Amino acid sequence: MTTQQQDGSWSEPGSQQDWQQHYPPYTEQQQQQPVHGDQQAYGDHQAYGYQQPYTGQPYIPQQPNPAQQRYTRPYTGGSDAEYYVPEYTVVEPEPEPEPGYVLPEVPVSAWAVDNSRSAWISRGALLLILLVQAGLSFRLDGSAFPQEAKFLVSDGALSGPVAQLGLAGARALSLAWALGATALLFGATRLLFNARAGLAAAAMYSVLESTAFTGRYASLHSLSLFLLAAALWLLARTRQSGPAAVLLAAPFAALAPFAAYSAALYLPTLTVLAVLTAYRFRGAGAFVRGALFAVATGALCFVGVLLHGTPSGWNVQSDDSAVELLKESAQWGGVVLLVAVIGAVGFIRRARMGEMPWAEGSAPGAVRRSLLGLTMCATALLAPLYQAWLGNGSSLYIHVGFGLLFAVPMAGLGVSRMMGAHFRYPQIGIMIYVAALVIGMAQTGGLYRPPDSAAMVGALREVVDTKGAYLTDDPEISAYYFRAQTKPAQWHRAGQGAALTAEVKKDSYDVIALRADSVPEALRGNADYRLLAVLRPSDKDGGQEPYRIWVKR
């Protein structure tokens, strides 16, 4: 494997085998050094400073004493010589004292090389990144979103067991999947490029708005992302193995759309990546690898559809403004995509940064580099473009994260390239990370605003029973929180305007709970219903409308 990696890795300052082979061996280097003094003193004893080996006494260099110098008396005029000839003897020069300190052997490269120390540094940095991600998710809190509540009362093959965990449990599980996805993303990027790019990619991904949101959202989106990340990692991991090894990734890729339908958009990307990641090692075999992956994934998806039907909701059209959706997507993922494009351009121009020119090794050709850069960057646009085309902005703030998962390796490479060889400009990396962090935090804070339903639930608790019919704007939330007291069928979704008026006139609902800033016309001065309470959200600046609850008089 190591030899293969040396040949086949796209690593920038290659793996350690790369330089070890190209660099003059250590012994050679030592021989080139000038030899002076006692060779023994250079070894283990150099740390003893001026202490002479074996003497046990400190050695202090001395001026030659008078006994060692023989001078003639100075000229007094009594000599017969015409000129003064001094008498002297040439003294043998003292052997040079040992140097006090000798620079230790300098490795040809620092931590970016895959030795065990650098691997542990990477793991430590990744752990910090994951801790930050967990913190960013945990700062989001509140009652269930309507979609979460709907998920938590569902009983699908995948969703049922998760729903059993309740809101807190399902959210914690989501975070676990999200952290796992980040770790796998690091692994995949490290295999495709190098550990530095891997860490930068994980750091960029961990602070994204969609990452923090998904990690605190009781749904299967997070699982779906984890499955995609696992498939990506397996593609990278098996890039040098036989084409059949790619089949390992197929089940993960095939399962992802059944967790969240939006993952289906990324199966073509994975197929392309199956080819592109393998091409260097297997030649035409790479296409076999891609075909195998596509066929296996397709077959598994087909079986899944036969067993569980098509996931619903994937093609619901709506009338949201396409421009607005693209604008929002740009706000949520623009920074990462921009850095990814920079990374891709840099990658296309130059396969490696050239930190260790002697360890260049072989690198993919320009065409393959271009295709990889293009595939990864373009994938980030899939969900925004698709949903803009549908005009359906539903959960787009989550779906952008799916595409960014594939663009982020390039973004990691971009950060690594912008920081330059040997971390020449670390401030650029820090700047990008801080910008992404702040933007992500602000956006998540704005988006993660679940309805403040606690007071509403508390008020309804007094009036609901097992028989009543209830009209509400959030039937999912009530059905979830009152799953012990009521049946989901007792909760009906309130209409708007004329539909609401008709529903109110029917007079068949025992309680009407609406989220409305003002009293709807139908309920103003209504002789059948009495306003029980107006419950304002505890966060007054949150922009949420108060709950208004009417009961039968």
Added chain:
Amino acid sequence: MIRKSVLPLCAALMSLAAVAGCGVLGGDDPAAQAAKEPSAGSASKGPGAELPYDVKPLLHPGKEYFGVALDGAPSSLKPVDAFAKTVGKKPNLVGSYSSWGNGFNAVGAQNVFGDGGMLYVSWEPFKPGLDKIADGSQDAYIKKYADSVRKTDVPVAISFGHEMNGHWYPWGTKDTTPETFVKAWRHIHDVFQQVGATNVIWVWSPNVVNPVRSVKLEPYWPGDAYVDWVGIVGYWTRTGAHTFDTLYGPTRSQIDAFTDKPVLISETSSEPGERRRADVRALFAGVKEDKDVIGFLWFNIPKRADWRIQSSPLALAEFKRLIADDDFGFEVPRS
């Protein structure tokens, strides 16, 4: 090689463990707590305790309200305590008057509620006229008032523009039409609903029709959706009617034609004189016997006549004897 391949797995496992630890801490969902909370009334804090006061149980109480209007109350409860000592029973409805433009007496409302009773406010729109109220130009004031009521979160009975069928107040028949009155009433009610001041009992309070027979009440009626109680203002005077039926009957028969809301004798007293003791007896008997009448509010302030019950020892003795009946007075429910 193995080390490299297990790295992502290792990280995932570590994060899982970390999350499992944190998940326990972050596991409190306020809404789930609210759904499980034992029914309100227990002293538990938590989201359930933040629910606004529900006046429903106060609308048709099992016993009769015993109310009183006193000088100085409810800003201070001393007059109420003194009155309670005089008659031997603590009133559970304390009347007060609030001119349009004045703020809501939140402290008074809390004082009274803290003492087991409920504040009754006669809201008197002397200025700027009901048409101004109806057209929305007074909304800022109404909203402020309503918000103050809502924040007080104790039950309050509000009687807007009482004795609207008389000609003696600026909002009466002389200067205002019934349509404007109804429009203003509904508008105020709507603003209160908008603000969410649901802790109000709305009392529509005409004067007894006896002195103003020509004025029909129905045009002044805002509708069942806008009114909780019918209040009747009717004093026992030396020259007027002297039975419960003749004093309140004609008014009630008109009202019965358009609503069956509970009736409160919202302002009454008896003029000092020979008949006072009999008047007191008739009032108590009438209130107690009539199932639709939910109580009375005694005007115990000297104004034009000395309406204070303690000014007539014999009548006071009768008052004391009758009010001792367990049917009169009760503690207003705490939540």
